[in-house]
Amino acid sequence: MKRLIFAGIVLLSLSACTDKVAFVDNAKLLDAYKEKKDIKAKLDKDVISYQKKRDSISQAFLAEHQAFENEVKNLPTNVARKRYNELIQKKEILEKHLLEQEQNIQAETQRQLDSLINKVKKNIRAYGKKKGYTFILGANDAGSVLYGTENRDITKEVSEYLNQEYEKEGKK
Secondary structure, eight states: OHHHHHHHHHHHHHHHOOOOEEEEEHHHHHHHOHHHHHHHHHHHHHHHHHHHHHHHHHHHHHHHHHHHHHHGGGSOHHHHHHHHHHHHHHHHHHHHHHHHHHHHHHHHHHHHHHHHHHHHHHHHHHHHHHHTOSEEEEEOTTOSSSOOOGGGBOHHHHHHHHHHHHHHHHHO
């Protein structure tokens, strides 16, 4: 009799547990997200532009340095020393300028990614509420979800939702 009552309590407990739980593969989700692709394309353009500018400045400075090397033999020592110091100063200024631009690109990249992640989280919460989920877990290489059955993987559905929301924003 006790076993029957215990089994009944267990069955009631299990039937009362109606949490709707699913997970998304974070990497796949972000790879399929159109906004991330757009941000990456823009940032890639910025990096390529910076690299071209850096290469152009480097080549111009190298040419100037080469011209100085050719002239230095015919210059008085004090003039050569002064021009050499000016060249070193110019190199330091150029390097500082290029480093600042590189840091700006890195900061902008981080800012864009942070903003994107926050937006994705917000939209996943909205999706979860809309679809009645109690939990939506994020699967990643760090092991937050070590195993999940395929029917609990909603990466594709969430990805479609995110892309629809992104397209709606573009039409506003």
